Structure formats: C-alpha cells, structure tokens
Amino acid sequence: xxxxxxxxxxxxxxxxxxxxxxxxxxxxxxxxxxxxxxxxxxxxxxxxxxxxxxxxxxxxxxxxxxxxxxxxxxxxxxxxxxxxxxxxxxxxxxxxxxxxxxxxxxxxxxxxxxxxxxxxxxxxxxxxxxxxxxxxxxxxxxxxxxxxxxxxxxxxxxxxxxxxxxxxxxxxxxxxxxxxxxxxxxxxxxxxxxxxxxxxxxxxxxxxxxxxxxxxxxxxxxxxxxxxxxxxxxxxxxxxxxxxxxxxxxxxxxxxxxxxxxxxxxxxxxxxxxxxxxxxxxxxxxxxxxxxxxxxxxxxxxxxxxxxxxxxxxxxxxxxxxxxxxxxxxxxxxxxxxxxxxxxxxxxxxxxxxxxxxxxxxxxxxxxxxxxxxxxxxxxxxxxxxxxxxxxxx
Numbered sequence: 001x002x003x004x005x006x007x008x009x010x011x012x013x014x015x016x017x018x019x020x021x022x023x024x025x026x027x028x029x030x031x032x033x034x035x036x037x038x039x040x041x042x043x044x045x046x047x048x049x050x051x052x053x054x055x056x057x058x059x060x061x062x063x064x065x066x067x068x069x070x071x072x073x074x075x076x077x078x079x080x081x082x083x084x085x086x087x088x089x090x091x092x093x094x095x096x097x098x099x100x101x102x103x104x105x106x107x108x109x110x111x112x113x114x115x116x117x118x119x120x121x122x123x124x125x126x127x128x129x130x131x132x133x134x135x136x137x138x139x140x141x142x143x144x145x146x147x148x149x150x151x152x153x154x155x156x157x158x159x160x161x162x163x164x165x166x167x168x169x170x171x172x173x174x175x176x177x178x179x180x181x182x183x184x185x186x187x188x189x190x191x192x193x194x195x196x197x198x199x200x201x202x203x204x205x206x207x208x209x210x211x212x213x214x215x216x217x218x219x220x221x222x223x224x225x226x227x228x229x230x231x232x233x234x235x236x237x238x239x240x241x242x243x244x245x246x247x248x249x250x251x252x253x254x255x256x257x258x259x260x261x262x263x264x265x266x267x268x269x270x271x272x273x274x275x276x277x278x279x280x281x282x283x284x285x286x287x288x289x290x291x292x293x294x295x296x297x298x299x300x301x302x303x304x305x306x307x308x309x310x311x312x313x314x315x316x317x318x319x320x321x322x323x324x325x326x327x328x329x330x331x332x333x334x335x336x337x338x339x340x341x342x343x344x345x346x347x348x349x350x351x352x353x354x355x356x357x358x359x360x361x362x363x364x365x366x367x368x369x370x371x372x373x374x375x376x377x378x379x380x381x382x383x384x385x386x387x388x389x390x391x392x393x394x
Contacts, residue, residue, distance in 0.1 A: 022050060063363075069091055119180035120180075157168050202218045234300070256285075289308045293307055300335055301333075302333040345357070346379060
C-alpha cells in the first residue's frame with residue numbers, strides 16, 4: 001500500500017526518527033521468530049518490530065494452525081527432486097522446528113496453558129481419493145520408513161474409523177505433526193520477546209543513510225544498523241529483489257459449526273492441496289481448492305470466491321458424514337508466500353549486507369518459520385546454514 005503526501009501523518013525532518021540496532025519488518029510467525037532468536041542471542045540488542053496491522057494479522061493469523069513436517073510436496077517427490085539425503089534434511093528441519101517450539105516456548109507451560117494455546121500433538125494424515133494417489137502415498141511411506149521417519153499406512157476402513165472420512169482409498173499418518181491456535185502462538189512469542197512493537201506501522205521504503213538504514217512508515221521513520229525483512233508473501237512489495245523469488249498466493253478457508261469430537265488428527269487430501277482439521281472446541285476448518293482458480297488465486301487481495309468456498313463445503317458434505325447439513329460460520333482468505341523452488345530462504349542481500357531476510361514458506365510457515373528465525377540469527381553471527389535454505393542459492 002502506498003500513501004500520499006496529504007495522508008502522511010508526520011512532518012519529517014532529519015531528526016524525525018527512532019534509532020534501533022535492528023528493525024524487523026513483519027509481525028507474523030517469521031518476524032516474531034527472528035526477533036526472538038536475535039534477542040536471545042544478544043539481550044542487549046535494541047530491536048523494533050514493525051507490523052502494518054495487528055500482530056498475526058497476515059497469513060499467520062489466517063491459516064489452519066497445522067505445524068506440519070516436510071514441505072508442500074509428498075516425501076517421494078522431495079526425493080525425486082532433491083535426492084534422499086537432501087529430502088531427509090528438509091524433513092528433519094521441520095521436525096526440529098517443532099522441537100524448538102516445544103523446548104523454547106512450551107516446556108514451561110502448564111497443561112492448562114497448553115490447552116488454552118490449542119496445542120495438540122496428534123500427528124496428521126494424508127488421504128487419497130484415488131487408487132493412484134494411494135499408491136503414491138504408500139511409496140512415500142516406504143521411503144520415509146527407510147529414512148527412519150515415523151509413518152503409518154491406513155486402509156480405507158481405518159481412515160473412516162480414525163478421522164471419519166469416507167470415499168478415500170486409504171492414507172498415511174505422519175506421527176510427529178502437531179497443531180495450534182496460530183494467533184495465540186504469536187502472542188506467546190511476543191510476550192517471550194522483550195522488544196519494542198509498533199503495530200499499524202506500514203513500511204513504504206527503506207533507504208541507505210550513511211552507515212544506517214532509514215525505514216519509512218506511515219507514522220514515523222526508524223533508523224537501524226540492520227533491517228530484517230520478514231514479510232513472506234509481501235516481500236516483493238518491500239524490495240524488487242524478491243519479485244522472482246516469492247509469489248503472493250491466496251489461500252481460502254471456511255469454518256463449520258461445532259460437532260462432537262470425532263477426528264484423531266488433522267488431515268490433508270488431494271496431494272496436500274486441501275486440508276481440514278477439527279479444533280478442540282469441535283469446530284471444523286477446511287482450506288484449499290486453490291487449484292480450481294489457480295490463475296486468479298494470486299496477488300494481495302484476501303477476498304473469498306464462490307467457486308472455492310462452494311468446493312470446500314461440498315468436500316466436507318461428500319467425505320465427512322458427521323458434518324452433513326452443518327452451518328458455515330466463517331469464511332476468509334490469507335496471502336501466502338510461495339517460493340520459486342518450494343523451499344524457504346534465509347539470507348542477506350548481496351548488494352546491501354545490512355538487509356537480511358527470511359520467507360518463502362510456501363504454505364508451511366508454522367512448520368518452518370521458528371527454525372528459520374534461528375537460522376537467520378546463525379547467519380548474522382557467523383554460523384553456517386543448511387544449504388537448502390540459504391538465500392545464496394538464488
């Protein structure tokens with residue numbers, strides 16, 4: 001978003017700024033994670049976090065709350081593209097992400113607090129609607145088991161018994177996946193990170209000013225030694241460097257009124273394109289079907305569309321008998337950041353080493369961003385990164 005001279009809320013001068021060691025742009029899971037690890041590395045750092053809306057008002061607060069391992073593709077496709085060793089490295093990166101969340105943020109919480117956070121470790125299921133997809137899932141399970149990754153194969157009958165789904169050929173269960181209330185997770189991170197927060201500060205541009213970087217927002221300017229770009233799908237709006245590296249992609253979700261609990265855990269279907277889960281309070285969420293309007297499900301508008309919303313509802317009516325005739329209570333969309341190769345990235349700009357970045361989570365931000373924030377801190381403080389996540393690959 002741009003704003004005019006007339007809308008500018010400040011009278012600017014060379015003295016009209018606040019100075020920080022670091023300014024983090026983005027108040028979702030990636031920006032909060034980066035700030036957390038940077039502050040933990042050096043508690044003396046003076047850090048500001050800028051967010052154009054409220055904390056978690058972007059994709060982080062609009063997803064379905066899956067903390068999933070792996071990436072946007074089944075493990076067998078990761079192997080085909082990257083080889084077994086790299087595919088396992090990618091998978092284990094996300095497993096470590098969950099372990100870091102647990103050790104850093106959840107370990108000190110009571111069971112009551114964890115319940116309030118909506119955190120559940122029930123694994124997740126990938127379900128096949130056709131025999132050919134089930135064959136691919138079984139191949140995936142074999143490859144994963146060979147790499148020592150916990151996975152279980154289910155028949156169509158077992159799918160119905162354990163998640164209430166019908167008209168599925170079978171599926172597999174990823175044992176170590178989890179789920180959470182994503183906005184409450186962000187508030188937990190915020191409370192654990194003693195820095196200065198500036199909601200409703202939308203950045204218009206960043207410019208060099210001597211040895212510092214000036215960050216201009218709609219309310220005031222900030223001067224920083226280092227800037228961290230953590231806008232994920234919004235990165236191209238901050239810097240054209242990202243125009244061919246991450247693409248804003250809309251995802252749509254709806255919520256169904258509560259029903260008694262019947263699902264063992266969250267589910268994916270249709271080659272991970274569609275997903276659904278029952279919340280602890282009985283509400284059912286379902287998202288996906290972007291493939292029906294793939295050409296237009298891009299850009300920065302978070303409106304919903306009749307075609308996709310109807311497909312989401314019909315999927316539940318067809319495959320989940322417990323939801324027959326139940327009422328939709330919420331419909332929404334969010335803007336994800338799909339990277340050019342499907343993997344996240346962490347780096348510093350080659351033409352400006354005072355600007356760092358992380359993003360490209362490709363619909364798996366909760367499963368990747370906390371660990372990615374640690375990697376960003378590692379990079380800043382001279383430690384090595386996994387090659388697959390390094391921004392130097394571009």
